[in-house]
Amino acid sequence: MRILEGRKVTKHFGGLAAVHQVDFDIDQGEVVGLIGPNGAGKTTLFNLISGSLPTTAGEIRYKGKKITGLKPHQISKMGVARTFQSAKLFAGLTVFENALAASLFGTKRAISVSDAEREATELLKFVELPTVGAMPAKDLPIANRKRLEVARALATKPDLLMVDEVMAGLNPAEIAQAMELITKIRDMGITIFMIEHVMKAIMNACDRIIVLHHGSKIAEGTPEEIATSRTVVEVYLGE
């Protein structure tokens, strides 16, 4: 079943086409990677899907419903969660409150505070952050910030999780843990759309990869197809 589809999705900033007529389809249960050189429009595309930015043209559908034009909080409540490239935590709140807030507000149906508290606790355990609940989020080291971002996104009970460079700035051991986490999330039945620069991670984790360059989609396929594609290699390594 198709969970997300984009048709001729376009975003112009003045004269610059940050995202230009991009078509994409994501099926339920897939892990899809989004790669491309810096400035290719990857994060912009995430912003368009999650509603942070209005599209200039084109249409995005989630579970068959049009979501272009909706506000971020509406899209979030429909089941689309995201993390941010530079972790945007609620820095002054405790780690626990970060997850709790997402649990309380992330769903359409109202949830009792005690249920939200239980969920937040479980999710912190799931991402292996249970012992730091009372600590302000700003005191976390970078790897744990990223985990908390993931926990917070999961607390909104998404069907589609968009992960923006969750492995940037991590050391090899932490990257391995992050990949494990991605696999665990996929096994929960959550569809994952991820931007990543760590090639090893993206090649291993993804069922399919979409490549953006200068705002346009230049390739799409399985990791093997992408790794051997001439266009992609040229874009990454230069002609």
Added chain:
Amino acid sequence: MGLLFLILILLATIPLYVRLYLVILLTSIFMYTIITVSWTIFSGPTRYISLASAAFFGVGIYTSALLGQALPLPLVIVAGSLFSFILALFIGLLTLRLRGMYFIIFTFSISELIRHSLLWWETNITGTVGRWVVMVDHITVYHVVLVIFLMVLLTAYLIRRSRFGLALRTIGEQEEAATHIGINATMVKTITFAISAFFMGATGAIMATKWKYIDPRIAFDPLLSFMPVLMAIFGGTGQLFGPVFGAAIFAYLEEILTTKFPYYYMLLFGIILIVVILFLPHGLVGLVQKWRKGGLKRQNANP
């Protein structure tokens, strides 16, 4: 709980045992406390610094001047609150998409715009600047202000403890992320802004009856937009009682300083504020908390 009840009874019956001057002083202290606490309900957690307090207070004052003769006092106060509430909803929808400095300037401008428009209206259209307000005796004013004070305190307490309060704090910390976990930030901010204006309007409506004569310059005095900010910083916005103590002490100081040093009391105020901002980033309450945590240790170089 018992202690709170005792304090409440004491406050309610205070006009029976003290001189009228003290009752008037207390009224003025409560007035500042209400304005500061209601300012903090919105600006504390969200960190949107509003300079529109004078507008909401002034709307209350003008409501009192216009309706004071036609309606009984409780209705006048309710009307003043509602008009402020509605004005805040309107300003909120208009300005809450602005952030930081732009929001501050805009709120300040709105309140100045109202003041000047009213002045222009009275000068050019009605031809009479200012109005008389129906007087109410000092003891009644005191009691009404006390009731509003208790209401605003209760409201601030409930919001702080509720999920709504958590939403406000997430907005203050990282608004974009807040919207992505399903919080309708615009709505949450606008409603809270209006709730805070509600109490300012109520206070304006009752305080106007003390002043007998008002005009746009008195009613929309910009100083009243700055006072709650200063008082909240002075007390510390992290705790519910920060703004309460901040405003109470500040208002008392103002009274003492204006009578003892009428010429440079503003200068003294300025110095006190600079000291507080430099040395007590969490206000008076922050200082007390630090004391209770075991002595005033030297601050860490990078806290």
